[in-house]
Amino acid sequence: MTDTTSDLDNSVIKMQSKSSNEEIFPLLEVANLKKYYPVERGFFHRLFSKKDEFIHAIDDISFSVKRGEIFCLVGESGCGKTTTAKVIVGLENPTAGQFMWKGENISYNDLKPKKEDVKSQIIFQNPYSSLSPRMKLGDAVLHSLTIHDKITDSNTKKRLRNSIFAEMGLFFSSFVSFFLLILALLTEGNAEPTLQGSINGLTYILSHIPQIFGLMLFDPLQFLINTISTTLTLPINLIITFIQEILKGVIPIDYVGTSVLTALVLFSIALLIYFYHSWFQKRKITDPQVLELFNEIGLSPPIQYYYKYPHEVSGGERQRVSVARAIILNPELLIADEPTSMLDVSRRAGILDSLESLQRAYNLAILFITHDLATARHFGDRIGIMYVGKLVERGEVEEIFKRPLHPYTMALIEAIPTPIPGEKNYELPKGEVADAINPPSGCRFHPRCPYADPSICSKEEPELVELHPNHWIACHYPLSYQ
Amino acid sequence: MIRNNQPLLKVHDLVVDYPTDEGNVRAVDHVSLELPNGEVLGVVGESGCGKSTLGFSLLRLLKGGIIRKGEIIFNGQDLGKLSEEKMQRLRGSEISMIFQASQNALNPLLKVENHFIDTLKKHNRWSEDSWNDVLRLLNRLEISKSRLADYPFLFSGGMQQRIVIALALLLHPKLIIADEPTTALDVLVQARTLKLFKELIEDFNLTVILITHDLGIVAEITQRVAIMYAGQLLEVGDTFTIFEKPAHPYTQALIAAIPNVKDETKKKLAHIPGLPPDLRNTPKGCRFADRCLYAIDICKSENPEFVTLASKNKIEHIVKCFKYDDRYNIRFR
Numbered sequence: 001m002t003d004t005t006s007d008l009d010n011s012v013i014k015m016q017s018k019s020s021n022e023e024i025f026p027l028l029e030v031a032n033l034k035k036y037y038p039v040e041r042g043f044f045h046r047l048f049s050k051k052d053e054f055i056h057a058i059d060d061i062s063f064s065v066k067r068g069e070i071f072c073l074v075g076e077s078g079c080g081k082t083t084t085a086k087v088i089v090g091l092e093n094p095t096a097g098q099f100m101w102k103g104e105n106i107s108y109n110d111l112k113p114k115k116e117d118v119k120s121q122i123i124f125q126n127p128y129s130s131l132s133p134r135m136k137l138g139d140a141v142l143h144s145l146t147i148h149d150k151i152t153d154s155n156t157k158k159r160l161r162n163s164i165f166a167e168m169g170l171f172f173s174s175f176v177s178f179f180l181l182i183l184a185l186l187t188e189g190n191a192e193p194t195l196q197g198s199i200n201g202l203t204y205i206l207s208h209i210p211q212i213f214g215l216m217l218f219d220p221l222q223f224l225i226n227t228i229s230t231t232l233t234l235p236i237n238l239i240i241t242f243i244q245e246i247l248k249g250v251i252p253i254d255y256v257g258t259s260v261l262t263a264l265v266l267f268s269i270a271l272l273i274y275f276y277h278s279w280f281q282k283r284k285i286t287d288p289q290v291l292e293l294f295n296e297i298g299l300s301p302p303i304q305y306y307y308k309y310p311h312e313v314s315g316g317e318r319q320r321v322s323v324a325r326a327i328i329l330n331p332e333l334l335i336a337d338e339p340t341s342m343l344d345v346s347r348r349a350g351i352l353d354s355l356e357s358l359q360r361a362y363n364l365a366i367l368f369i370t371h372d373l374a375t376a377r378h379f380g381d382r383i384g385i386m387y388v389g390k391l392v393e394r395g396e397v398e399e400i401f402k403r404p405l406h407p408y409t410m411a412l413i414e415a416i417p418t419p420i421p422g423e424k425n426y427e428l429p430k431g432e433v434a435d436a437i438n439p440p441s442g443c444r445f446h447p448r449c450p451y452a453d454p455s456i457c458s459k460e461e462p463e464l465v466e467l468h469p470n471h472w473i474a475c476h477y478p479l480s481y482q
Numbered sequence: 483m484i485r486n487n488q489p490l491l492k493v494h495d496l497v498v499d500y501p502t503d504e505g506n507v508r509a510v511d512h513v514s515l516e517l518p519n520g521e522v523l524g525v526v527g528e529s530g531c532g533k534s535t536l537g538f539s540l541l542r543l544l545k546g547g548i549i550r551k552g553e554i555i556f557n558g559q560d561l562g563k564l565s566e567e568k569m570q571r572l573r574g575s576e577i578s579m580i581f582q583a584s585q586n587a588l589n590p591l592l593k594v595e596n597h598f599i600d601t602l603k604k605h606n607r608w609s610e611d612s613w614n615d616v617l618r619l620l621n622r623l624e625i626s627k628s629r630l631a632d633y634p635f636l637f638s639g640g641m642q643q644r645i646v647i648a649l650a651l652l653l654h655p656k657l658i659i660a661d662e663p664t665t666a667l668d669v670l671v672q673a674r675t676l677k678l679f680k681e682l683i684e685d686f687n688l689t690v691i692l693i694t695h696d697l698g699i700v701a702e703i704t705q706r707v708a709i710m711y712a713g714q715l716l717e718v719g720d721t722f723t724i725f726e727k728p729a730h731p732y733t734q735a736l737i738a739a740i741p742n743v744k745d746e747t748k749k750k751l752a753h754i755p756g757l758p759p760d761l762r763n764t765p766k767g768c769r770f771a772d773r774c775l776y777a778i779d780i781c782k783s784e785n786p787e788f789v790t791l792a793s794k795n796k797i798e799h800i801v802k803c804f805k806y807d808d809r810y811n812i813r814f815r
Contacts, residue, residue: 076708078669292622314757345695349739371669374741378751401743411525415673416743417698428674430624432638 014290014335025103028088028120028333033061033097033177035083039437055436055445057083058094059389061465063331068363072397074378074412075386076433081369082125084386085335088367089113089122113329115148120333121326121353127318128344131310138306141290141325148329155289167274293324296361298354316347320354327358334359335367340375372411377401385409388434388444391464395471405467407477443476451477485526488558490689491517491540491657498532499538499681505762509535509547511713517657522683522690524721525574527710528758533693534582536710537659539692541577542569557656575605578650580660584643588634594645595630601652619648624679640671647679651686661693676702697740701725706797709733712758712769719791719799729801732770749813768803780804 015261021431036054058080073081086092088113099106101119111119124130145151146160286306294302297320309320319339326334336355340348341455356379359366370376376383376397383400385393393406404410411429429448434440440447446457456476464474498510509532513799517523527533538544540554554561556577561569573579581587588597598616602608617627623644634642643663650658655705662680664672680703683690692704700707708726708734709717717730728734756773759765766771771781781804789803789806793799804810 076670102658207815293690345697345736346528346739346754348753349741350753353753372741373669374743377743377745378741398746402746412669415669417673417676417696417702418742418744419697419701419725419737419740420700420742421725430674431671432640432671433668438714453764 026066026099027102029062029064030084030088030098031062031098033058033084033087033093033098035080035087036095054436056389057436058087061384061386061389061391062467063384063391063394065365065367066382067332067365069381070359070366070368070379072368072370072380072383073386074370074373074376074383076371078433078436079386080436081371081386082337085122085337085367085369087333088333091121091122113148113331118148118329118331120335121325121331122335122337123319123322123331123339125338127315127322128310128342130322131318133310133319135309136306137308137310137321138286138290138294140284140310140321141177141293141328144286144325144329145287145289150329151287151289151291156285156481159285179411181224185403199441290324290330293328295356297324298328298350299324314347315343316351319343319351321346323355323358327362327364329371330362331364333367335369338368338371341370341372348375355379368446373401373416385412388436389437390444390474390477392445393471393473394464399468399471403471405443405471405473406475407449407451407479410479417422443474451479453477488523489516490519490557491515491574492553493536493540494555496536496539496554497550498534498535498544498547500535500547502762507761508713508764509761510539511553511764513710513713513715515708515715515718517689517691518738519656519668519690520687521706522688522692522704524692524694524704524707525710526697526700526707527628528695530758530761531710532713532761533710534661537579537661537691537693537772538673540657540659541579543573543579570766573603574601574655575653576655578653578655578659579736580646580650580658582662583666584646585634585666587649588642588647590634593633594637597645597649598630598652601649605653607653611668616648616652617721619651620645623648632739638671640667640711643667644678647682650759651682654686656689658688658690659693662695663692664699665694665696679703697725697737709736712764713761714769715802716770717799717803718799719801720793720795720797723793723797729799729806730770730803731764731774731776731805735773735775776805780806780810 035056035058039053039055041049041222043052061080061084063071063073073084075081083092087094087097087108088111090108094108097108099108099111099254101111111120113119131137135143137244142151142156142160151157151160218453286303291302291306294305295298299317299320301304305313305317305321312323312438313321319342323339338357343351352375355366358364368376368380380397382395383397384391385400385406387408393400393404393409400409401413404413408429427450429445429450434444434447440458441454442456442458442460443449443462446452446454449457452458453476462474462476464472467473493513493515494573495508496513497508499766500507500509511532513536515523522713524623525533525536535544535547537545538551540561542549549562552562556568561572588594592600599608619658620627620630625641625644625648629637631742632730634645637645647663650660664675666677668677682688683703692700694700707717707719707721708715709724709730711732717724717728717733719729724733725737728737732754735752737755739754745798759769759772765782766786767780768774768777768786771777774781775779784804786802786804786807788800788802789808791799791801791806
C-alpha cells in the first residue's frame with residue numbers, strides 16, 4: 001500500500017514539474033457553446049407552419065476546466081448537462097461555439113478523440129448498457145487500446161495479431177467452402193455437369209443465398225451445421241456412391257463428392273484454428289497495462305476480473321471497468337456523466353474515492369455531470385448550475401454552497417432531502433422545468449421564481465456576470481450576499 | 483396521532499421465496515413487524531434486499547413468489563387466509579400501493595379521468611359526491627380539473643406521480659404502501675411531491691409503509707425506520723434515534739456513505755466494501771458479517787437475535803447484532 005502511495009506522489013511531482021507556462025491557461029475553455037436539435041414534425045405540420053422548431057438543449061454557455069480540477073455541471077434532467085458532455089467528447093456536433101485547448105484556439109473537430117491524439121474520454125451513466133455483454137472485462141479495456149493503437153506490450157501485440165489472423169482465416173475459408181459447395185450443388189448428383197442439373201441447382205441456390213450468405217457472415221458455426229445438413233439432403237444414392245467410391249479408393253471420386261468434402265475439410269480446419277485461438281490463445285491475451293490499472297482502480301485480484309463477463313460482476317465493479325477503459329488512454333480531460341446515479345448508496349462513495357485518487361495520480365481534469373448537489377459539494381472544486389440550456393451560476397464549490405446567489409441554486413440546495421430528520425421552511429418553486437422548445441422570455445427561471453419581478457425578469461435576459469470574485473451569476477435580483 | 487392498542491398491521495415471521503431454476507431465492511427471511519395506526523414507517527435497504535418484495539407480499543401481489551411461512555394480520559384478519567376474491571376487494575380500498583414507476587402504473591390507453599372512474603365503479607363507490615371528492619383530492623395535489631380528459635403521456639413525470647398518489651388515496655385506504663414513490667423524479671419536483679404527500683399524510687392521518695433506498699426521504703417524512711439487509715431486518719427504531727445514534731454497523735455505514743449537502747466539512751465518505759450475500763445461498767450467522775468492520779468469529783457462525791436498546795421515547799429500538807447482546811458480553815475491536 002505504501003508503495004502505491006509513493007508512486008502516486010512521484011507521478012504528481014513529475015506532472016507538476018513537466019507543466020511550464022501552459023499552466024496559465026485552463027485546460028479547456030468553452031465559449032458561447034450552443035446546441036439546437038431540430039424538432040421532427042409530421043408532414044402536415046411542416047406544410048402549414050413555416051417556422052422550424054428547435055430544442056434549445058444548450059443555449060450559449062461558457063465555462064472552463066482547469067488542469068487537475070473537478071468541475072461539476074449540475075442541473076435537473078433536460079437542462080443540457082449531458083449534451084454538453086457529449087459535445088465536448090465529440091459525440092455531438094455543436095451548433096455554435098469556440099473551444100480553447102491549453103490556450104490555443106481549436107476547431108470542434110480537433111477536440112474529437114483521434115487515433116493518436118486523445119484529449120478526452122467519457123464515463124457513461126449506465127454501466128449496464130455501456131459495456132458490451134460479449135466482451136470480457138479485460139478485453140473491453142484492451143479494445144480501446146487497440147483502437148487507438150496504444151499497446152506497448154509486444155507480447156500482447158503478437159497475440160492480438162494472431163487472433164485476428166485466426167478470425168480472418170475462418171472468414172476466408174468459409175468463403176472458399178461456400179463457393180465449393182455452390183459448385184457441388186450446381187451439379188447436384190451428376191458426375192458430369194449437365195444443363196438441366198445446373199438449372200435445378202442454380203434455382204435451389206438462388207432461393208437460399210440470402211440465408212446462406214447471412215449465416216456465413218454472422219454465425220460461422222450455424223453455417224457449418226447448415227452445410228452439413230444441406231449435404232445430407234443431396235440425393236441419398238449420391239452419398240452412397242460417394243462412400244463407395246472412397247472405399248474403392250478410386251481417384252478422382254465423384255465431382256460433387258470432392259467439392260463437398262474439400263469444403264468440409266477446409267472449413268473444419270479453419271474452425272479448429274479459430275477455436276484453438278479463441279480458447280487457448282485468446283485467453284492468454286492479458287495486457288500488463290490493463291492489469292496494473294485494474295489493480296489501481298480497486299478490481300483485485302485483477303487477473304480474475306480480466307476474464308469475467310460484465311454480467312458476472314456488480315454494477316459498481318462495472319462502473320470501475322468503464323473508468324479503467326477511459327483512463328487507460330491517458331486523457332487529460334475525463335468526462336463523468338452521472339457515474340454514480342445508477343449505483344447503490346453503499347457503492348457510490350467507493351467509485352468517487354477511486355476517481356479522486358486517479359485524478360490526483362494522473363493530474364486529471366474531470367468534468368463531473370450530476371444532478372445530485374450533495375455529491376457535487378463533496379467531490380467538486382468548482383461548480384456550474386444549469387437551467388434549461390443556460391448557465392445560471394458558476395464558481396467555487398464552497399462559495400456557492402455557503403452563499404448561493406441565484407434563487408434556483410438556493411431552491412436546489414433546499415430541495416435535497418437531507419439525512420437529518422426535521423422540518424424545512426424554504427418555499428419551493430412551483431411548476432415544472434420550462435419547455436426547451438419555447439423557452440420563457442427573459443430569465444428562463446422567472447415563471448417559477450419566488451422573487452421574480454415581471455417588469456424586468458420576463459423581458460430582459462440576465463447576463464452571466466462576476467458579481468463577486470470568482471462567483472458568476474445570471475440574475476436581475478440576486479439573493480443578498482451575507 | 484391516534485394510537486389504538488391493536489396495531490393496524492402485524493407481520494409475523496414472514497418468509498417469501500422465489501423458486502428459480504438456479505435455486506430458491508429467499509427474498510424475505512423471517513421478518514416480523516408491527517405497524518400502529520397513523521404511523522409512517524420507512525423500510526430502507528440496498529437494491530435486492532427484499533424491501534419491495536415485503537411490500538408486494540402484504541398485498542399478495544407477488545409475481546412468481548410464494549409466501550412460505552408467517553402471518554400478515556391486517557385489521558384483525560389474516561390476509562394469507564383470505565380468498566382471492568376478498569383480497570381483490572381489499573386491494574385499493576383497505577390497502578393500496580403507490581408504485582415505483584408512475585409512467586408504467588397508468589394505462590396509456592385510458593384518459594386520466596377514466597382511471598378514477600374505473601376504480602370507483604369497480605369498488606361500487608361511484609356517485610356524484612365521490613366525483614367531487616376526486617376533484618378535491620386532485621386540487622390538493624395541484625392537478626387542474628381541465629386536464630382530466632388528457633391521456634397520461636401528456637403529463638410530466640411529477641404530475642403522473644401525483645396522479646398515481648391520488649389514485650392510491652382515492653378510496654381512503656387504511657394502509658398505503660409507497661414503493662420508491664419519488665425515485666424517478668427531479669430534485670425540485672421530488673421535494674414538491676414529498677411535501678404534498680407529507681401534508682396529505684398528516685391531514686388524512688394515513689398509515690404508510692415507505693419503501694426506499696434514499697435515507698434523505700426517510701428522514702423527511704417517517705416516524706420509524708426499519709433497516710433491511712439481505713431479506714432480514716437488522717434494526718428498527720424511531721427515525722431520530724436511527725439517524726443520531728445508529729446502532730447496527732450496517733446502519734452506521736449506510737449513513738456514513740451518503741453525502742450531506744449541508745455539511746461544510748469535506749469529510750471523506752465511507753463506502754461499504756464487498757457485496758450483499760447471494761440470497762439463494764445465504765451464509766451462516768449474521769448476514770452482514772462479511773462486510774462488517776467489527777465482525778468476529780461468532781458473527782460468522784451464529785445468527786444474532788434482536789436486542790432491545792434503551793430509547794428516549796416510547797418507540798422501541800431493536801437491533802440484530804451481537805455487539806449489543808448482554809448474554810455474550812463480547813468486546814469488539
